Amino acid sequence: MASRPPQRSSIVSVVSLARGGLAWGLGVAAFVGVVSGCSKPQRHYTTTVEVGEVQHYGQAAKGGSITDLELKFVDCPGDARKYVRADKGFGQCNPNIKEGEHLEAEVVAKYNSESNSYRSELVRLGGCPMRFDPTDEANYEIVQTCTDLEASGVVVGVRCDRSRSKELVAKCPWFRR
Numbered sequence: 001m002a003s004r005p006p007q008r009s010s011i012v013s014v015v016s017l018a019r020g021g022l023a024w025g026l027g028v029a030a031f032v033g034v035v036s037g038c039s040k041p042q043r044h045y046t047t048t049v050e051v052g053e054v055q056h057y058g059q060a061a062k063g064g065s066i067t068d069l070e071l072k073f074v075d076c077p078g079d080a081r082k083y084v085r086a087d088k089g090f091g092q093c094n095p096n097i098k099e100g101e102h103l104e105a106e107v108v109a110k111y112n113s114e115s116n117s118y119r120s121e122l123v124r125l126g127g128c129p130m131r132f133d134p135t136d137e138a139n140y141e142i143v144q145t146c147t148d149l150e151a152s153g154v155v156v157g158v159r160c161d162r163s164r165s166k167e168l169v170a171k172c173p174w175f176r177r
Helices: 008-038 089-091 166-171
Strands: 043-057 066-071 080-085 101-114 117-125 140-151 155-163
Touching: 008 140, 066 089, 066 117, 080 117
Parallel strands: none
Antiparallel strands: 043 066, 043 101, 066 080, 080 140, 101 117, 140 155
């Protein structure tokens, strides 16, 4: 007895079932990958900063003031600074912050999936919570190590390296990217 070739509809059913199973399997794998990839750990650090420039906008008596701060990380090698525009809550908590003060700061390094790197945020300064808009251009940080350039024993210029050196990241790991 000669066997008949399988009907076309049964082959289509098997192929579509295989595709559906494959698509479902890939969907589950992608979901598991996304869920497990989203949970990069936050890292908390405590350090000391020196307050540089301080600028208040608004009146403390009328609900606080927005405060622009220049902060120098004194424990870090080179020149590591953060410029922050703090919200009114910080202005109410610490209205008398002064240039030259050394304050304890809590820094949190959070993973940013858009840039595939960590971003450090100041969350507490001198006992006061800090909130600011990370997309505001007034909030940024800069690190640099400058050395004198000499020619014939005379200083003729300065060279500043703005990369995040191994020494900087070892001493102040929240600057790691």
